[in-house]
Amino acid sequence: MSFTASLSGINAANADLNVTSNNIANSNTVGFKTSRAEFSDLFSTTSYGLSRNAIGSGVKVSNVAQQFSQGNIDPTGRVLDFAIDGEGFFTVNKNGETMYTRAGNFQPDNRGFVITPDGARLQVYPPNASGSFDVGRTIDLQLATTDSPPQQTGRVDLMVTLPGAATQPVVQPFDPADGNSYNASSGGVTVYDSLGVSHVQTSYFVKTANANEWEVYNFVDGTQVGAPTTVQFDSNGALVAPANGVIAMDPYTPGTGAGVLELSLDITGSTQYGNSFALRSVNQDGFASGKLTTIDVSEGGVVFARYSNGDDVALGQIVLTNFVNPQGLQSTGNNMWMATYASGSPRSGAPDSSDFGRIKSGALEASTVDLTEQLVNMITAQRNFQANAQMISTQDQATQTIINIR
Template sequence: MMRSMYAGVSGLKAHQTKMDVIGNNISNVNTTGYKGSRVTFQEMLSQTIEGASSPQDGRGGTNPQQIGLGVQVGSVDNNMGSGNPQSTGKMTDLAIDGEGFFIANDGNQNLYTRAGNLTFDKEGYLVNSSTGYRMQGWKANESGEINKMGGANLEDISLDKTMEASASKNANFKGNLDGSVENLLEFTPNKIQVDDGTNVGDMSVDLSKTPNYNEWDFTLTGENSSDDFIAGGSSLGNTLTGTINVDEEGNVTNLVADDGGSTIDLLAGSNDLELDVTGDGNTQTLASFGGSFDINSTPLFDGGAGETVDGDYTLNAQRDLTANVYDSQGTEHTISFTTKKTADNEWTIAPSDVSVSDATLDTTTGLGSAAHQITFDGDGDITGGDEVDITFTPDKGAGTQTVSLDFSQFTQSGGDMDAKFDIADGYSQGSLKSFTIDGSGTITGSFDNGYNKTLAKIGVASFKNPAGLSREGSTMFNISNNSGEAQIGQAGTSGRGMLTPGSLEMSNVDLSRQFTEMITAQRGFQANSKAITTSDQMLQTLVNLKR
């Protein structure tokens, strides 16, 4: 009877422990990231009254006779299952969708938690708002790169409030240079009077574009059938045909008259163009050149009667381009240049068409020193000149810098002339305006200079046996001998769950199960107390035998 009484006592103690665990679970039903516990029982000891015997001499064996001596708590297990996420809308609230733990440092050691209620303290460190422990991860360098992620590289997470200026090194362009665009040349007027000193007559002028780049055919016609054009000493009759070529700037590079299959170079000083009105031997010099000339400023043909034929050249096959870049002090400079079509499938940037705002262009190297050609094949794909350097020295004290201009994304086809600046690296100094956290734990800052930069990454730890972790408070855990070492890395890798910004993980306590367990604990306690009172009554009866 004494055994039954003490067995009942052990049952009372065990069920009291179970009720303690249930009560703690229920009290933490709304604790962020809380993991519930459960109690399991096991038999304490057994007293052997008679051991087992084996069969012998035709008799069967007997089983051992043992009496249990009560119950004890076998284990208090952690339920590490995920709780449901609860949306909060606060960017620094994080939940882990899957396995893993946040890493927090209490100043001496790393602890692990599923509670992602985070905030920044006055020193700028990311901390757990309940404990003040600093969250662990990896900070990015000035370039926004995180080179090593592992347990050995963990550090307190804080955000850089400023972005240092960075000098531009590359500027990229994209778009189309319209290969079908034509420059415009007009002769005005199309008829003038020619006075050869004896006779006066009219000469008409016609101009037509050839298929070749910047080339036109022209025809001069005298009104009298007896008029005679003379070029280079050759009589050509009252109609003269020829060809004129100009470069992209409007300079005449070729001016020839057709002499029945051969050509006469009218730019040569000895090959004047004359007209004998009515063919009486008196002539007026229409053109006399000693080389190339600007067609927009020099009359083409002079009739000698106060009337001239002038050229009016318009450059349409060009594209003005600019690129905004930064020097080492963060000052913005605008690189401006014009690319002009100089031949079929060829566009040229001349040094005279290049400038840099608030800086001195280096004219000894790169784009400032020599013309740069960009060439295309028959399909409009770039074949040469897809990259060129430009060097300049800023006016305000920043060092000389070189920027590589990349034209590799240019095309040449008949269509819109939409070639333009795309993007350049480098930036001015900026101050942090806001930040975001993505599913991998990457914290990206948005700065008032218009740039975004990776600032840090939140670390996540996983364990081979997370249920083996030792509690350090309701939501903090520490490594134990049976949990395994922390496997630290980026969220979403090696079995670690992704992060859910703007959410918190709720407690995983199931109230319905806890209430059911509470009922069984209560009934178990009652039953064990009944065993004690019954044993007491039996002892009382035994004592009363003497009466």
């Protein structure tokens, strides 16, 4: 019995050393979680059950428990390095099998799918037409590899201050080539047709003989689009006509083969004050085609493709998964875990919501191994091993003494 108990102690100490060795070996493994060997005592039973004065039969390894504490978040500057600051696991799919990881060192494959080093694809909620995400299903995250398509301009926003002391131009009729036939101009705004080709839209402001009244002439690439529009202000300089501040231009057909360009000019907020003209704000809602410049990820896990034309396209929202009992997860190697009955059913959601952590882009979660603690554990396990080995040696001497009795 004593030999068996001491042997179990040696086995337990050896298991403790193995766990400590594995922890130390993974001290630099991204997303690694420290394990701890847990033990329980053994008692031999008889047909009459346990005796109140029974002596234990040794020890056994009852569990190797993973410690899912938060690791340090180390910045890397790499776009596809993600760290979870808080609870949850990245959800990945490999050959149809769903697995979970805390290691965010992802990379693109030859088709643009974002994968782990061993090829598991990162799962995201797909974007929908409303601008949000379809949380009812997940897809593989695939980076955009094509150009961003152009967007035709439909609206030009122009906010100006026209001089209240202006008088009607002495040169008439209006001629855009003659600066004496108008009082001010917008200076030209770049707009885009359906092919992403740029054009220049210019508005000219001409004071009429009537008080607080102006005419606005609109041109695209030097061609007048529509008749002049009358603009009126009240005695305090506020815009009163057109009532909604919007001037509709006639359709313009570009010579590029693009579709008809239908523009409206919004001068809401324009005023009539002072002695000089001021262009206070100008904007338009179109853009040319763009090249992919970078991938960006928000703390809420939304993955954006950003283009050279200023367009941002949401590719998906990273899916995080959590469990009632993370220690019940089955480690499968390669920084992966699988759900088990002991872990409970997986519960998925978006980052930075409910009890899920935030996503830190350009950073990785470091291993939770504390080398100092592990080296102390190693010394303790080594002493336990030596003590049990010495116990066997002592028992051997006692047994030899008994055998030698004559």
